[in-house]
């Protein structure tokens with residue numbers, strides 16, 4: 001039997017693809033689609049998505065909604081990829097063309113296509129100096145700051161529970177010098193980026209929140225260092241950031257650097273996931289193929305590299321079409337670069353992924369520093385059962401996000417665990433602010449370091465995401 005991946009990345013895809021390995025069952029009145037992996041012969045993957053899933057990663061592409069009626073395009077998309085990024089449809093000018101009037105038609109189409117085909121979605125992008133609607137370009141100061149917060153809240157809420165990771169802020173650093181890029185958003189105050197992240201976390205606590213940029217691939221570049229220092233500062237101060245996106249648009253002017261893996265690893269060592277978000281490599285033939293293979297190997301070598309997204313399917317779909325930077329030619333044929341990527345994925349054998357869900361920081365508290373590592377547990381542990389857990393669920397066809405509030409009784413908690421029972425056919429694909437044991441049936445979630453202690457009568461939250469039907473509204477909580 002093929003590996004059934006219970007890891008964060010690629011698990012949904014592993015269950016839904018390759019087609020031969022999957023049976024889809026539509027169950028129950030809620031018409032919730034549950035997917036079950038069944039026995040199949042063991043073999044290396046034959047598609048990008050399946051092979052990436054074997055390594056616990058995803059393989060994605062940018063998608064344009066208007067191309068979803070192109071059968072060649074959709075054929076490749078559905079066969080090869082298990083993550084999609086709307087290329088333009090979730091940008092500010094697309095989703096809020098007039099202030100406070102939202103239009104999700106094109107973006108919803110992509111999300112629906114992804115969900116119907118077992119793919120996940122990277123949201124791109126909530127706050128960016130470019131592709132702003134005209135009305136936003138004309139705002140400044142508090143009016144622009146408020147408009148940004150409203151935009152993030154509305155869009156992230158609309159897609160709550162449907163987004164694997166959001167590019168919360170895109171391209172906020174200057175091309176040289178290591179400082180911030182000047183923009184109308186930057187001129188609202190240097191804290192605009194962290195405000196964007198806190199706003200996104202409040203709206204969709206289940207999505208990983210990423211900072212995304214280009215020319216941050218070479219470790220020695222000032223821009224890379226600037227972004228690195230921002231992420232380090234955010235982690236130190238509890239600003240909710242989960243991941244960094246490396247666009248990785250490579251060409252002769254901005255080549256693949258030999259220290260790329262070092263860059264990915266150094267960012268990961270800050271305690272964030274890393275994702276290659278917009279990969280394209282100009283060129284052709286074996287040179288292009290070799291570079292593509294190297295990028296894949298670098299991601300596989302870094303445990304917190306969750307996956308790779310290429311910025312389009314065929315060369316003709318690319319924003320740099322004349323540079324033929326993608327994996328399929330204009331006719332949809334696989335290029336040498338495709339084979340190189342597939343081989344590198346199938347060779348695998350490097351660093352297993354680390355499951356790294358959003359590390360939800362309660363909005364009003366700054367956790368670890370307030371908990372001295374040497375603090376003694378209470379000499380008399382609180383009695384078992386001295387806590388309660390309540391579930392809040394957002395269910396959609398085929399999946400759910402559940403948020404769990406753990407509330408201490410009359411005694412403080414020094415450690416807690418919550419058990420839930422999932423309906424048959426459902427499984428947990430990731431969890432945040434808690435460590436999950438098991439992924440189906442009875443699943444137990446244990447506190448992580450920062451939320452181990454809960455004061456008498458106080459509470460803390462964690463969450464998990466899954467496929468199938470969410471557990472019903474009760475769970476048992478155990479102290480200790």
Ligand code: G2I
Nearest residue numbers: 087088091124130131170214247249278311318319
């Ligand atoms: O520029 C490459 C990428 C760099 N990182 C951020 C990405 O969001 C960006 O993607 C590109 C899209 O591939 C292009 O398709 O972003 C461009 C600017 O938003 C996109 O181009 C725009 C054109 O500039 C517009 O004139 C056009 O209306 O595409 C729009 C929709 O086709």
